[in-house]
Amino acid sequence: xxxxxxxxxxQQAVDARDEAERPACPAPEDIQALVAREGTExxxxxxxxxxxxxxxxxxxxxxxxxxxxxxxxxxxxxxATLAIAASLILAxxxxxxxxxxxxxxxxxxxxxxxxxxxxxxxxAVLPAAGSPLVLRWNAVPGAISYTAEVLTPDGTVAARAxxxxxxxxxxxxxxxxxxxxxxxxxxxxxxxxxxxRSTMRPLAPAP
Amino acid sequence: MAYTTDxxxxxxxxxLSRFAGMVRRIGLRHGLSDGDVDEVFQEVRIRLWRxxxxxxxxxxxxxxxxxxxxxxxxxxxxxxxxxRAREETLDADGEHTAPTATDPEQALGSSELAMQVARxxxxxxxxxxxxxxxxxxxxxxxxIAQLLGWSEAKTRNLLYRGLADLRDRLSEQGIGPEGIx
Ligand SMILES: [Zn+2]
Numbered sequence: 078x079x080x081x082x083x084x085x086x087x088q089q090a091v092d093a094r095d096e097a098e099r100p101a102c103p104a105p106e107d108i109q110a111l112v113a114r115e116g117t118e119x120x121x122x123x124x125x126x127x128x129x130x131x132x133x134x135x136x137x138x139x140x141x142x143x144x145x146x147x148x149x150x151x152x153x154x155x156x157a158t159l160a161i162a163a164s165l166i167l168a169x170x171x172x173x174x175x176x177x178x179x180x181x182x183x184x185x186x187x188x189x190x191x192x193x194x195x196x197x198x199x200x201a202v203l204p205a206a207g208s209p210l211v212l213r214w215n216a217v218p219g220a221i222s223y224t225a226e227v228l229t230p231d232g233t234v235a236a237r238a239x240x241x242x243x244x245x246x247x248x249x250x251x252x253x254x255x256x257x258x259x260x261x262x263x264x265x266x267x268x269x270x271x272x273x274r275s276t277m278r279p280l281a282p283a284p
Numbered sequence: 285m286a287y288t289t290d291x292x293x294x295x296x297x298x299x300l301s302r303f304a305g306m307v308r309r310i311g312l313r314h315g316l317s318d319g320d321v322d323e324v325f326q327e328v329r330i331r332l333w334r335x336x337x338x339x340x341x342x343x344x345x346x347x348x349x350x351x352x353x354x355x356x357x358x359x360x361x362x363x364x365x366x367x368r369a370r371e372e373t374l375d376a377d378g379e380h381t382a383p384t385a386t387d388p389e390q391a392l393g394s395s396e397l398a399m400q401v402a403r404x405x406x407x408x409x410x411x412x413x414x415x416x417x418x419x420x421x422x423x424x425x426x427x428i429a430q431l432l433g434w435s436e437a438k439t440r441n442l443l444y445r446g447l448a449d450l451r452d453r454l455s456e457q458g459i460g461p462e463g464i465x
Contacts, residue, residue: 078451078459080419083401086394087420090402093395105363109356114433121432122414129417130402133370137363139316140307140324142431144359147306148352202295211295216302243302244295 091130102134103127112141147241196223196263196275210247210280212261217273220265227280228260235259292332300325300332303351314422320362327358397459404453412446419443 103124110116111124128134199213212225225245227235238245259280265273292300304325308318331354405416418428429439454460 078454080447083447083450084420084422086398086401087405087417088422089395090398091421093398094402102367105360105367108363109360112431113356114431118432122411125414125418125431129414129421133367135421136315136317136320137366139311139314140320140359140363141356143307143311143316143321144324144352144355146310146430147303148349148355213295213298216305241306242299244299 091132091135094130094132102131105137108134108138109141112138112145195273196265198261198263198275198278201261201278201280211244212247212263213244214263214275216243217265217267219267219269220273221268222266224264224266226262226264228262228277230258230260292329296332299351300328303355323362324355324359327362328355331358400454400457400459401450404450404457407453408446408449412442412449415439415442416446416450419447 107116107120107124108128111121111128114121128138196217197215199215202211202213214223214225217223222239222241223243224237224239226237227247229235236247260277261280262277263275267273304321307321308316310316311321328351405413405420408416415428415432418431419425423431425436425439425443428434428443429436432439434442
């Protein structure tokens with residue numbers, strides 16, 4: 078029997094299952110614990126075993142799971158490794174060159190192999206004096222995560238963070254020295270395994 | 285930049301709508317209801333609006349897992365509300381019998397087989413069973429690995445063995461690979 082046939086039969090059995098003969102449903106908190114990987118694996122597997130035979134719980138599970146998967150992640154900015162930073166110097170140098178050549182493009186952006194589905198940077202906003210800079214960009218259809226990088230003028234990666242969101246606040250640890258032309262850019266990882274890249278843009282908050 | 289007192293800032297609205305869009309996209313394959321997502325995010329908006337304490341707090345929402353925690357707590361409330369409504373409906377229906385099968389002709393053969401599959405799963409090794417169920421509900425290996433925090437190899441291994449168990453049980457009952465492709 079093929080996997081697809083087994084899946085169809087299984088789902089048919091779940092649909093036909095009588096509400097009354099089901100064991101009691103786990104608490105919503107237990108389903109959240111499964112999704113957030115809290116508690117012991119034994120407990121989580123027991124919850125999963127029920128959720129996958131109960132349409133009502135499966136619906137709740139999918140809501141919580143999709144929330145978890147889409148959450149604006151804990152924005153952990155990782156100090157970039159030298160190796161990665163070095164590999165980016167070339168790209169940045171190329172970017173700076175293009176910037177000089179194409180200063181009158183839209184918003185001064187450098188277009189690198191642009192397609193309709195590329196990432197477009199929106200802005201870097203400083204919402205209030207003393208608050209962190211927030212980087213924003215557009216959503217790319219099919220994107221599962223975004224990686225934002227801030228580069229120093231010499232091409233060193235000052236900070237990098239991954240998120241499922243389309244906005245990131247710069248951590249306090251990244252000091253934007255006045256008069257220094259940092260660059261930032263965003264890379265989108267798509268469901269199909271491919272990537273879309275934004276242009277690079279100087280990190281200068283709108284006045 | 286000043287925001288009006290009766291709405292969230294454009295920045296927060298844009299973060300919220302991206303978040304909600306991502307939730308819909310991820311849930312799409314598994315039949316997540318748009319209505320549920322809308323209900324949760326409406327609840328999130330209300331909570332953010334009530335809790336708003338100026339721009340710094342709004343930035344905190346963009347910044348941290350604050351938004352996620354708010355969304356989970358809103359979702360749990362929505363789920364509890366739905367459960368209560370479901371129980372009330374069941375109580376109100378009281379003595380009513382379960383709905384009859386829609387098409388008995390078609391239901392007979394294949395539903396018996398479906399029940400045999402469901403029963404066979406009950407008998408497979410407990411550690412492999414939830415993973416097999418999840419896979420048969422239409423979740424991919426990657427989704428299973430991610431949920432449980434397992435490596436690809438471990439997930440593949442347990443799933444492979446679980447499905448093999450299941451096929452063994454079925455063929456013991458005379459349901460072999462040939463008859464019911
Ligand atoms: Zn249930």
